[in-house]
Amino acid sequence: MRLLRQTWLLTRNDLRQEARRLELVLTAGFFTLVVVVMFALAFFALDGVVQRKAIPGMVWLCIAFVGALTLTRVFDRERESNTLAALLAAPVDRLAIYLSKLAVTLVVLLTCSALLVPGLGLLFPASQVFAADPLALIVLMVLGCLGYAAVGTLFAAGLATGNGKNVLLSVILYPLTTPVLLFALVATQRLLEGHPELWATLSQIAALDVVLIGVGAWLFETVLIGAAHSSQPARSPDASSRAAAARARSTPTN
Template sequence: MIDASAERGIAFRPQPIGLFHSAAIVFWKDLLIEWRTRARLNALIFFAVATLLLFSFALGPDTALLRQNAAGYLWLGILFASVLSLGESFRVETENSSMDGLKLAPVDARAVFLGKAVGNGPMLFALSFVLLPILVALYDVSIAGGLAALVGVLALGCAAITAPGTIYAAIASNARARDVLLPLLLFPLLVPALLASVKASALVLQGDPMHQLGSWLGLLAGFNLIYWGLGFTLFPRVVED
């Protein structure tokens, strides 16, 4: 077990690193895990695509109706997928009490929040990008005109999901019936963000004659500020014993 010749080079002087640096390391760690388990990521994408397909089956082949509601289906698909990916992101932390390992490293719990919340964001964002062509194909919407605006809506909407999602997933991952608990806590909470995201996306997809998009985006940005602020402040209370 011991090879004394390897002794050289181990010694170094551990030193504190900043909040954002540790958040970046946690973020990088999560991306690495996602990459190494990309089969799981693929399954998540297929799940979201299947959701979009199911909406069209549930409503029948009425193209006009589907086109009109496309924004709603897109966000429901993202929301359903987000619960799975958030739950998975904390299952990884509870498996060997790795969250304790991070805490004792030591990593500031707020850095863990930032790292994980920011890590879940791009995941959902990427997922929503995969869903866009499906949206075009299935629901006959045109996204070419407002792609830039749509990117903004998707980014803000995904961020609004991941901040409260991260803190609730941390709670649910330690409770019984975690798979039921996370959506039960998260879905009603996200109604405002969902309303704003759907409305803003619909304006992009169907035209915005009244120029309302800006105010919906502003609203969404405001929600983000509140959710991220609360998450950042309260997350340490959730993970510290």
């Protein structure tokens, strides 16, 4: 109960700040529009049958791109004002930090998919089948984005630093999120085809989400502590660079 309350407080705080500036939502939303337009330009000539096969890929590729963009920014506020260390020192469960960031990412991703899916429906007539089963569509988007955000939030905490190391986040993100994206891809395909096993696949994604959130919550603390206390433990983080400096000093100047 306490965990949920803390999570809710942190999430509300983040969302309130977001509502004030709308930075994440606006940039990610605009990026979604750009990607949709680019898909429309690239795949304009596809006929109906092929479109139906290509649309699941478009949906989830777009989510993957937008997600990487969002995740690099989710922890920025903490880093810029250095509130991460304060947050860690505060009597707040670390799990609550993870869950609140996960919730924020999820909100941004779902806002983007609210632009993405109708946009695709407008530009690609084959994807208007989406409208036939709105409940399944909403469940699918929530579950898929949740799984993606669960993995992404974990590593964004440690890696999305401001010093141009963001490439590494994408390098990690795409291989690790491939399973959940593949499941979502299959489910989208089945949604478009009206496959009878759609709900079975959706429940599989839900199970996978539970596993991913569980692992993410379990590993979050170690990753976060690695990122926040950069100069504490016995083997200090930059031991190798300090040792390199020591070596350089000891060699005769040339």
